[in-house]
Each structure stands twice: as C-alpha cells, then as structure tokens.
Amino acid sequence: MTDAATDLHARLAERLAALEPIQMELVDESHLHVGHAGAQGGARHFRLRIVSKQFLGLGTLARHRLVYDCVRDLMPYPIHALAIEAGTSPT
Known part of the structure; x- marks a missing residue:
C-alpha cells in the first residue's frame, strides 16, 4: 500500500471508531478494480x-x-466504493 492509501485506511478506521466496534476488518480492495471508471x-x-x-x-x-454518516465527506473521493457487512455479534 502507498503512504496515501495507508493514511486513508487509518483515517477510515479512526472515523469508524465512533461506532465503538467490537470487531472490525477494513480491507483495501482497490487492486481488484484497476481500470474501473x-x-x-x-x-x-x-x-x-x-x-x-x-x-x-x-x-x-x-x-x-x-x-456512511462516519465517512460521508470522504465519498466519492478519495473513497469510491465501500462494501459493508454490519452485524451485532462477533463471528
């Protein structure tokens, strides 16, 4: 990951901390979307x-x-897409 991507990942995690997650996994899948508009x-x-x-x-x-309320100002740039699985009990 580039420094900018690492910084964005950290910024996202910091914003999502407001939800007091019991468990959280945040994965940058940008490499799967190369060439996507x-x-x-x-x-x-x-x-x-x-x-x-x-x-x-x-x-x-x-x-x-x-x-989305936590990250609204980061969309559509620098975050184009955010796939979400949000639950109430750890797996």
Whole structure:
C-alpha cells in the first residue's frame, strides 16, 4: 500500500471508531478494480466488516447509514466504493 492509501485506511478506521466496534476488518480492495471508471484519479475501494452494539435493533439500511454518516465527506473521493457487512455479534 502507498503512504496515501495507508493514511486513508487509518483515517477510515479512526472515523469508524465512533461506532465503538467490537470487531472490525477494513480491507483495501482497490487492486481488484484497476481500470474501473471509479478508480480513475486514485479513488479507492474498501470492504468493511464491522460489529457494533450500536447496530442492535437496526435493519441493514439503518446500519449502513450509520457507517456512511462516519465517512460521508470522504465519498466519492478519495473513497469510491465501500462494501459493508454490519452485524451485532462477533463471528
């Protein structure tokens, strides 16, 4: 990962800490999207698996909204895509 990608990964993790995750895995999958229009200009693709008690009682859409609220200003650049799996119990 480049320094810029490492910095972005750290920034994302810092923002998502607001959800007090019990478990979190954040993977940069940008290398899988080389040549994709959204990746032009260096925008990144991430996959997030996150478990938080803040998701209790919420449906998938509401969980995703909480995640997007944490990173909204980073989209669509420098983050082009964020695949989210948000749960309430560790696996």
